[in-house]
Amino acid sequence: MEINGKTRVCGLIGNPVEHTLSPMIHNTLAEMFGHNLVYVPFPVETGRVAEAVAGASALGILGLNVTVPYKSEVISCLREVDSLAASIGAVNTLVSVRGGYKGYNTDMEGLYRAMTTEGIPLEGEEILLLGAGGASRAVAYLCAIKGAKRVYLLNRTLDKAQKVAQEVNRHAGRDVIFPMALADYDSLPDQKFLAIQGTSVGLFPHADQAVIEDEGFYGRIHTGFDLIYTPWETRFMKLVKKSGGRAYNGLKMLLYQGVIAYELWNDVEVSEKEAQIVYEKLKAHFAGETD
Ligand code: ATR
Numbered sequence: 442m443e444i445n446g447k448t449r450v451c452g453l454i455g456n457p458v459e460h461t462l463s464p465m466i467h468n469t470l471a472e473m474f475g476h477n478l479v480y481v482p483f484p485v486e487t488g489r490v491a492e493a494v495a496g497a498s499a500l501g502i503l504g505l506n507v508t509v510p511y512k513s514e515v516i517s518c519l520r521e522v523d524s525l526a527a528s529i530g531a532v533n534t535l536v537s538v539r540g541g542y543k544g545y546n547t548d549m550e551g552l553y554r555a556m557t558t559e560g561i562p563l564e565g566e567e568i569l570l571l572g573a574g575g576a577s578r579a580v581a582y583l584c585a586i587k588g589a590k591r592v593y594l595l596n597r598t599l600d601k602a603q604k605v606a607q608e609v610n611r612h613a614g615r616d617v618i619f620p621m622a623l624a625d626y627d628s629l630p631d632q633k634f635l636a637i638q639g640t641s642v643g644l645f646p647h648a649d650q651a652v653i654e655d656e657g658f659y660g661r662i663h664t665g666f667d668l669i670y671t672p673w674e675t676r677f678m679k680l681v682k683k684s685g686g687r688a689y690n691g692l693k694m695l696l697y698q699g700v701i702a703y704e705l706w707n708d709v710e711v712s713e714k715e716a717q718i719v720y721e722k723l724k725a726h727f728a729g730e731t732d
Pocket of ligand 1 (some may be wrong): 573643
């Protein structure tokens with residue numbers, strides 16, 4: 442694609458942004474669709490998010506992704522916020538609207554689409570959710586909103602799990618999140634679960650770690666979904682597989698959060714076939730780095 446007078450710009454604001462894979466996702470999609478669009482990273486200094494968003498709007502930047510540490514802070518700089526993003530309190534995608542931007546949370550929509558394409562439903566499911574930090578809190582909202590039957594929220598610090606459960610249950614208007622201390626997993630009902638791993642344990646370079654080591658625990662999991670994708674196969678995934686379950690990493694979540702943002706910016710639908718081409722490119726990036 443030739444950059445010319447009609448080229449539109451999208452990008453990523455965050456700090457740091459050097460290691461982002463989003464340019465690969467969006468520039469590949471732009472090429473595939475023949476869109477005259479470029480996607481670039483913009484490192485934003487602490488305290489300058491509002492200026493960045495106002496400046497982006499003034500420059501006519503079509504859309505932005507937002508990453509750590511600005512996903513919550515950016516909300517006060519927006520014209521509108523989509524309801525899922527507002528409930529979660531985190532925005533990772535800005536779409537240009539009159540006078541500014543509307544915020545979305547395509548991280549969670551992306552996780553949902555990744556799970557749907559893998560044939561993993563949330564509706565009516567009994568789920569184990571590991572962790573109660575920012576990522577797991579968002580997943581708890583997603584599970585509640587998408588109609589999960591029950592989510593056992595296991596966290597090392599029980600207080601945090603209780604706080605998240607209270608908040609999400611209030612929002613959902615039903616008891617759907619059940620907080621538990623991680624150490625009490627033995628008292629879970631005797632059945633098989635979908636488990637979502639939302640802690641930072643096992644993330645590169647600590648690839649040899651998992652929140653729970655006991656094989657007895659993994660025997661309760663029919664499907665394990667780790668939000669981590671570095672390493673390619675986490676210790677959590679290995680333990681799930683060893684006990685006969687299916688296991689997935691978080692790369693498809695990364696893929697689909699990008700795909701959904703691209704769809705919002707360009708008013709197009711990205712087919713599964715097109716998404717798969719981007720996925721193969723992301724996957725190739727990790728070839729040779731897979732722990
Ligand atoms: P994020 O925003 O990525 O979710 P976070 O808010 O720092 O990151 O949350 C990290 C999560 O990993 C928390 O659930 C944390 O448990 P605590 O709330 O008890 O701190 C969990 N975590 C981190 N290290 C852990 C460890 N060694 N064992 C168990 N859980 C751990």
